[in-house]
Amino acid sequence: MIDPRDVLAHALSRPPTLGAGRLVCIDGLAGAGKTTLALGLAAITRTQVVHADELLEGWSGLPGLGATLDTVLRPLAAGASSEWTRWDWHASAWAESHPLSPGGLLVVEGVGSAPARIDDLVTTLVWVEAPRDERLRRGIARDGEQMRPQWEQWLDDEAALHARERTRDRADLVYATGASSSA
Template identity: 60%
Template structure:
């Protein structure tokens, strides 16, 4: 599929709204893939297209750089009440303070866009209306991440890339995606 985020967003919106609600009365789109592949850009395009779409960034659900192993449980705790028609809650990770910050709420209904590395897991597969996998050349992705965050975080990014690769291999996320999009 083309990498134009607005084109991909239109395709995803059409597909998720053509199917039945999967998250109580609402719908869920997961945008997953390795760091620097364009997930946040696609989520923004989807939120711009769909009125009242709510975007949750999984990097705000992680307990720091080594938080990927706990992410699936955190996402499940957020989504389970929503599937039952109740508000879902989560605590935001403050990367600058290196600790948990305020709690946030997601109201049931509408479209929830969950984006970020590891946002999809087999535990929530039955709740996902559309799973999009974004990818790009590893060198391109690292350059994007370092440009965004600064070269001083290179050691963290090197470990992160290992961690995300292990997670994706374990979950087989790419092979389960409804769409695979290259963004380089």
């Protein structure tokens, strides 16, 4: 089990990197437990949480996520407010925008949430992983068997992204979840 207090302690032990605030990116593999960790952090800190899957333009939106995060986070680094717009997966369209305030702790979680282009803004980069077959099982259980082709493509896409970005190698904290892990 990942203790969100360990992640918080790591982030607070470092100087601010997002202007006067701190940015925790919880990246890793789909279905590994990133959202659970982010919600655990939010519960103990009342921090703002942005879910990267809400910034993707559908199943094929992963390549554009880095630019989107850069656009959303740079104003915060300059001490200004920012906002992000949610992708509505059911309507396949952009939906409402959400404000972000500078300062404090911001958590961005999800596959691709820590692109190298924002390394200067990241206080703590957390990597969460689990075996592929277990992650696929979790995804199908949540989304239904009809989503298997999208899930299989997604798992390939995320592997390519993380290999190119070397995300796990850049992580400050690495956690393995799943039946075969002790984390």
